[in-house]
Structure formats: C-alpha cells, structure tokens
Amino acid sequence: MAYLEHVNITVAAPDATAGMFVDLFGWHVRWSGNSIHNGYSVHVGSATSYVALYTGEKGSLHDAQQVSYNQRAGLNHIAFVVDDLDTVETKVKARGFEPHSHADYEPGRRFYFQDENGLEIEVVQYD
The missing domain is CATH 3.10.180.10 (2,3-Dihydroxybiphenyl 1,2-Dioxygenase, domain 1)
Incomplete structure (x- = not known):
C-alpha cells in the first residue's frame, strides 16, 4: 500500500x-x-x-493572489492529528494565531488556524 x-x-x-x-x-x-x-x-x-x-x-517570494479553494491544484489546508487538541490550541493561541471553525463531529473534534505564511492548518483529535 x-x-x-x-x-x-x-x-x-x-x-x-x-x-x-x-x-x-x-x-x-x-x-x-x-x-x-x-x-x-x-x-x-x-x-x-x-x-x-x-x-x-x-526577494523571490510573491504573495498568493487567489483563494486556493478557487484555484486548480491549490493547497487548501494541511491537517495534523494530535492526542490533545486543547493543549495544541493553547499553544496556537500563545503563538498569536486565532483558532476558528471549531467542530465536534463523528469521530472527533477539530479547529483551524492560519499561520504567518497564509497556510491554513487543521488540527484534529479523534476519539
């Protein structure tokens, strides 16, 4: 596999x-x-x-001009599975990022945040 x-x-x-x-x-x-x-x-x-x-x-980097969800082959987000969502969220906030889009769903919980690069990161904990 x-x-x-x-x-x-x-x-x-x-x-x-x-x-x-x-x-x-x-x-x-x-x-x-x-x-x-x-x-x-x-x-x-x-x-x-x-x-x-x-x-x-x-000096060769340029800011993205489009929302990735509207762009072919755009990177929408990357997701990380963690053992303790609340601890990671505390660390995310301590770094000055704003968690959003919290959801409890089967089979777990999640939130998202955007880092200083504009990269959307999902953090998920499965039950």
Whole structure:
C-alpha cells in the first residue's frame, strides 16, 4: 500500500515554520540545507513522513493572489492529528494565531488556524 511521504510548501522562513511544527506537534527537523533554484529547505516531521518547507532566493517570494479553494491544484489546508487538541490550541493561541471553525463531529473534534505564511492548518483529535 502506498503512503504519503512528504508535501513541499513554499514559506517565508522555513526555520521558523519548522520550529512551530516542532512546538505544536512534537516533530523533529530531519534535514535542512540548500535546495533547488538557489533556495533553502527544512524537512520537519517524523521518521516516516515530513513537510518540506522551502524558500527561494531572497526577494523571490510573491504573495498568493487567489483563494486556493478557487484555484486548480491549490493547497487548501494541511491537517495534523494530535492526542490533545486543547493543549495544541493553547499553544496556537500563545503563538498569536486565532483558532476558528471549531467542530465536534463523528469521530472527533477539530479547529483551524492560519499561520504567518497564509497556510491554513487543521488540527484534529479523534476519539
């Protein structure tokens, strides 16, 4: 059976975003260094999967002009499963992010927040 190894996302500051993932989700940095197009990447995750956080040459990033849900192949959000939703939400708030769209649903609970890159993140806890 296939499994998802990684997803690669362009962010403004890969080390800072990786630090957030380490803090919120208990992950670790697997690798960091120079990458394609004179960029820099940080791979953060677990032993079997990770998020590759990429930034291009200084000054080469542009803000998205469209809402991803209206864009073909747009990244709408990424979701993380946690053991303690309330603890993670407290950490999210401490970082200055505003949790929203809370929902209790079968089989769990969830909320979303948007990080400093404009990336929407879903956090879910299954019962």
